[in-house]
Amino acid sequence: MTEYFLNLATKGNHNYLDKSVRERIGYIAGFVGLFVNLLLSILKLITGLIMSSIAVTADAFNNLSDTASSIMTVIGFKLSNAPPDKEHPYGHGRIEYLTALIIAFMVMVVGFQFIKSSVDRIINPKAIEFQIIPFILLVISISLKVWLSFFNRKLGNKISSAALRATATDALGDVIITSVVAFSLLLSLITEYPIDGYVGILVSIFILYSGFSLVKETLSQLIGEAPHEDLIIELTEGVLSYDYILGVHDLIVHNYGPGKVMATIDAEIPSDIDVVTIHNIIDQAERELSEKFNLHLVIHMDPIGFQSKESVDIMNKIKNRIKKDSFIKSMHDFNIIEDNGSKIVVFHVVVDGNKSDKQFSEEEFKIELAELIKEINPNLDSDIIIDMEY
Structure with missing residues (x-):
């Protein structure tokens, strides 16, 4: 059935x-x-x-909120695929995230409402009589929700949609909820204890947890998540595969919604290469890699010139120093420039933000490196840029 719908969509x-x-x-x-x-x-x-069960009724309204979620999914996909305009030059892709956020809040509202109803049922208990047909309907419901979870998960993975993957997770949560409700009906055969209200609270907690998880995931995407490590590696290797590109750094990825990603990267090139030649290579790399990774790539050229004996000596001593710290990943864009008669050593140091000590101070680290450069040559000033990577 899933393959049928997939073929129907792809044509x-x-x-x-x-x-x-x-x-x-x-x-x-x-x-x-x-x-x-x-x-x-x-x-x-x-x-x-029919059964006067608050737990079953709560589960029914949970599915009703899922119906609203499905409507919001359709609306979200429609609006998020609207073309760019003057106010939104990078498209409307993030509307899909906002849609998921609205769905999440709707789910949480349902959860809060049924906690109140369940508490009332505990205070005013009512016996539940087991009936085979309603029980069979719940089992059918569980089967359909298992399939719906698999269906949304597969489609969500195919098109890299966080909204569909979240819907799949929500459907799996519904399987747990309905299973608990069905189990409570079975218990009514062996006990007269009024467990309906307590099961209703348990169902409501599942609903709230599902809504909270969706809010957390969606907010993370809206705030801006780090690109996937595989994309970083493959994009870096892709740029390096082109002629005359000696190294790359400062990869930045901007996500404006599913399928609407921009990336910028600095590529180190020989300073003595013909401008037209390297321009054509960079254009080719941007075009081919943008198509391959379904994003818009911009490559900035960093010319690497002749290194004097003095600059090589300074660079090697700085490299030996930064090797002492495991959280230092690399250095790049090393250069010595002259400004109004003064010589300034300029370079970037890349720090792994996930490994650096909480007491790490950028200013103290810059001062230490500046003093090291002064020891080599007192006439040299420095301009050190710290790039934090996470």
């Missing part, structure tokens, strides 16, 4: 990075979720009312 075009393919998959996932969740919410609501 033979299995390039999942293609904007139109991605949009169609998002629509199909949303409409399938809408139908399944609406069907389940109606069945559970009828079951809950």
Whole structure:
């Protein structure tokens, strides 16, 4: 069934990075979720009312909130794929994240409402009579939700959609919730203890946790997450594969939503190479790598000139110093420039922010390196730039 919907969306075009393919998959996932969740919410609501079970009714409204989530998913995919305009030159991709955030808050509201109803049921207990048909409906619901979780997970991985992957996780949470409700109905066969309200609270806690997890994940994406390590490695190796590029550094990736990523990187090139030749190579690299990784890549050229004996000596002594600290990753853009008769040593030091000690001070580190340079040549000033990487 999943493959059928996938083939329906792709129409033979299995390039999942293609904007139109991605949009169609998002629509199909949303409409399938809408139908399944609406069907389940109606069945559970009828079951809950017949049995007077607050736990089953809470589960029904949880599925109803999932129906609203599916509607928001469809709307989100539609709006996020709107073309760039004057106010939003990089597109509207982050609307998909905002949609997920709205869905998460809707889920949490449902959770809070049913905690209140469950507490009321504990205070005013009501016996639950086990009935085979409602129980079978719950088992069917569990089966459908297992499939829906697999369905959204597969489609979400195909198009790298955080929204669909979150929907898959939410569906898996619903499997747990409904399983607990079904188990409580079975317990009613062997005990008269009014557990319905307590199970309702447990279901509500699952709902709240699901909503909180979605809020946390979505906010992280809106704030700005670090690019995946595989992308960093592959993009770096890709730029280095072109002729005359000696080294790369300062890779920065900007995410404006799924499929709307910009990246900039500095490429070190020989200073004596023909400008037209290296310009054509850089243009080719930007074009080919942008297409390969489905992003917009800009490469900045850093010419590397002739290094005098003095500059090589200073550079080697600085390298020997920074090797003492495991959190120093590298140095780059080393140069000695003249300004109004003064010589200034300019270079960048890359510090691993995940490994550096909490007591690490950029200013103290700069002063130490500046004093080292003064020991080599008292007439040299320094301009040291610290690049923190995480």
